[in-house]
Amino acid sequence: ETGVTQSPTHLIKTRGQQVTLRCSSQSGHNTVSWYQQALGQGPQFIFQYYREEEKGRGNFPPRFSGLQFPNYSSELNVNALELDDSALYLCASSLGGLNTIYFGEGSWLTVV
Amino acid sequence: QQQVKQSPQSLIVQKGGISIINCAYENTAFDYFPWYQQFPGKGPALLIAIRPDVSEKKEGRFTISFNKSAKQFSLHIMDSQPGDSATYFCAASTYGGATNKLIFGTGTLLAVQP
Numbered sequence: 017e018t019g020v021t022q023s024p025t026h027l028i029k030t031r032g033q034q035v036t037l038r039c040s041s042q043s044g045h046n047t048v049s050w051y052q053q054a055l056g057q058g059p060q061f062i063f064q065y066y067r068e069e070e071k072g073r074g075n076f077p078p079r080f081s082g083l084q085f086p087n088y089s090s091e092l093n094v095n096a097l098e099l100d101d102s103a104l105y106l107c108a109s110s111l112g113g114l115n116t117i118y119f120g121e122g123s124w125l126t127v128v
Numbered sequence: 129q130q131q132v133k134q135s136p137q138s139l140i141v142q143k144g145g146i147s148i149i150n151c152a153y154e155n156t157a158f159d160y161f162p163w164y165q166q167f168p169g170k171g172p173a174l175l176i177a178i179r180p181d182v183s184e185k186k187e188g189r190f191t192i193s194f195n196k197s198a199k200q201f202s203l204h205i206m207d208s209q210p211g212d213s214a215t216y217f218c219a220a221s222t223y224g225g226a227t228n229k230l231i232f233g234t235g236t237l238l239a240v241q242p
Contacts, residue, residue, distance in 0.1 A: 018173070049229065058134075058217050058232030059172065072227025106171050110228065117162075117221075117230060119171040 019043055020109050020120035028126045029097050037092040037123045039107030047071075048090040049117065050082060051106040059106055059119075065090055066112070094125075102127045130155060132220050134233025141240050147205040149236045151218035154199065158220040162230070163192065163203050166215045175216075176203070208240045 019042035029035050041048050047066045051059035061074035065084035079095040088109075094101055104122040133152045141147045151161075160179055164172035178185045178192040178201065185192045191204040205212055218233040 018171075020171075047228075051230075056235075058219075058235050059230070061229040061231070064227050064229060072229055074229065104171075108230075116174065116177070117228070118174060119164075121171045 018109075018118035018120065020107055020118055022105075022107050022120040022123050024123055025121065026124045026126075028128060031097055031099060031127055033097050033127075034093065034095045035097060035125060037094075037105050037107075037125070039090045039092070039109075039120060041088045041090070041107075041109030042118055045109035045111050045118075046088050047110045047112060048084055048088065049108045049110070050090070050092045051108060051119075052076070053104040053106055053122070055103070062092070097127045099127050101125060130231055132218060132231050132233045134218050134236060136236060137234070138237040139239070141208045141238065143208065143210060143240055143242050145208050145240075147203075147208045147212065147238055147240070149203045149216055149218070149238075150200065151202065151220075151233050152198075152200045153220050153231075155220070155222065156199070157222040158231075160221045160228075161192070161194065161201050162219050162221075163190075164217045164219060164232075166217065166235075172217060205238075208238075210240045210242050213238055213240050 021040045049064040050062040053059040063073040068084045107120045110117045162177035163175045166172045189206045194201045219230040
């Protein structure tokens with residue numbers, strides 16, 4: 017157990033809808049990152065939050081957005097869902113700039 | 129330059145054998161190289177990691193070998209067990225600015241036969 021918890025574990029959405037995924041970071045970890053893992057692929061970095069600010073972003077369109085709260089928990093929001101957004105969305109937490117990064121179990125999103 | 133190339137795509141090993149997975153990178157700014165193990169339906173779990181100032185790191189049955197000049201690193205699983213059957217991902221990161229994002233390889237599906 018990494019102490020990183022995500023919800024919901026599974027969800028099905030219709031193309032064009034919006035989705036919010038939630039993450040609680042490991043105790044004491046102030047940095048949260050989000051990754052997208054398509055079936056059979058390695059995780060792809062979406063963005064990272066540190067002290068409630070976005071500190072880095074991967075090659076994802078603006079309809080992918082996020083928030084980090086004062087307790088370091090985080091949300092990933094995806095608007096105008098597309099079929100290709102179907103994937104496992106992983107939250108990862110770490111402490112500041114340290115490299116050791118721990119992942120949650122992920123949220124499986126299916127877009128139909 | 130941001131890619132991490134991983135091979136083989138899949139691997140079948142007999143119980144008790146040695147599993148070897150290889151990765152190569154281009155970006156010399158990478159300064160941290162972890163390996164993650166992922167079981168079906170689960171998130172990646174950190175297995176072992178190495179920094180470029182050492183050539184080898186061992187934790188139990190798992191060893192990372194690192195060749196800085198060749199920009200390659202590998203995972204060796206000694207005495208492989210059926211419970212090791214999973215997908216293994218190598219990754220690399222660099223602390224640039226304020227982001228310590230991981231760049232993952234494409235994964236290796238390991239099957240250890242009893």
